[in-house]
Amino acid sequence: SIEREFMEGSCIYKLFPKRLSTRTKRGSKVRNTGDNRVQNDDISRIFESIIYQFMAGKLRDIRTIVCSLNNKQLITLGNFAFDKLSQSCMYTKTCCQIVIDLCNHYKSRSVTFNDYRLDNYRINDKPDNKFSDFIPLRFISKEIEVLDMNSLLNDIDCMQYFPSKHLSKKYSNPEFKFNVCYSYERSIKGNVINYKENILHDDTNLSQVKCYCNLYSDYIDPAVGHVITGDVNVVSNKKLRKLFKKGYSFIEPVYRNKHAIFKSIMNDINIYVKKLSHKFSVSEKFFDGWKAVVLDKVKSKVFDLDICPKRKQAILDSEKNDLLTLKEHFIISSVDKASNNVSFTCK
Secondary structure (H helix, E strand, C coil), X not given: CHHHHHHHCCCHHHHCCCCCCCCCCCCCCCCCCXXXXXXXXXXXXXXXXXHHHHHXXXXXXXXXXXXXXXXXXXXXXXXXXXXXXXXXXXXXXXXXXXXXXXXXXXXXXXXXXXXXXXXXXXXXXXXXXXXXXXXXEECCXXXXXXXXHHHHHCCHHXXXXXXXXXXXXXXXXXXXXXXXXXXXXXXXXXXXXXXXXXXXCCCCCHHHCCCCHHHHHHHEECCCCEEEECXXXXXXXHHHHHHHHCCCCCCCXXXXXXXXXXXXXXXXXXXXXXXXXXXXXXXXXXXXXXXXXXXXXXXXXXXXXXXXXXXXXXXHHHCHHHHHHHHHHEEEEEECCEEEEEEEEEC
């Protein structure tokens, strides 16, 4: 199986990539020159050096030796180590398996060793935002993704009305484009937790704190005699229980109608125009033509959508009375080391 793994190029060592230290150490060892100084007929000498380093417990030096070889030498060394597997003791077999794994890792690298050490292999694949500007939109409904606002805003019919000559040179550049980013609604956590409002103060009368554990006898912790649980089944309301199972970071998807979606986008465009107007000290009237064309295209796209509102009201609003009852009976908080999980504690 090891031979098959070596020939196929699979390698566990790839899961644990490590940067080599650029510090030099005193003492003689194989240098990281990256050239072909080590000839193929010296593979046995290299393997003996690796065995010596292995017996000394210097696994990092083994990696340094193997990393300095080229692809042809790596294949030769890997095959040499594989031949030694059947002839060696268990202790040496472990070293052979390490060598085979290292050879598999380094023989498939896409850069030379010198480039790796000099960091010449790093390529910045991130998009260049030098000639772009972000327009933040509220993500009030999933249907906003279908509109493809990036293509709409960067359409040539809209860009020709944009008053770039009144702004900085960035906006007049031929490579300039708009990028849409979304601001999401608040998660359910802020509307659910109530531990801050139930913190006891020095003047608090403990006799006024009521216990409702008799209503939840199945969830009483025998060690304390009160309810302390992370089991959401303690919630009798099915809709709230399903919501709690999704965790505190869940954002309720309230489906909006077409008019609400268009109004939200129009408000965000107006905010963006006011920001540019204030930033460059120009009148908002310069943006009227561009804004009219953009909103006209947005309106036609929004009202062409096939939207069927599934739920007009959030669960936290429709089941408000049951949620208030839960808050009266328990302190609802997050769990240490698992902040997305819900816990219910008797007051």
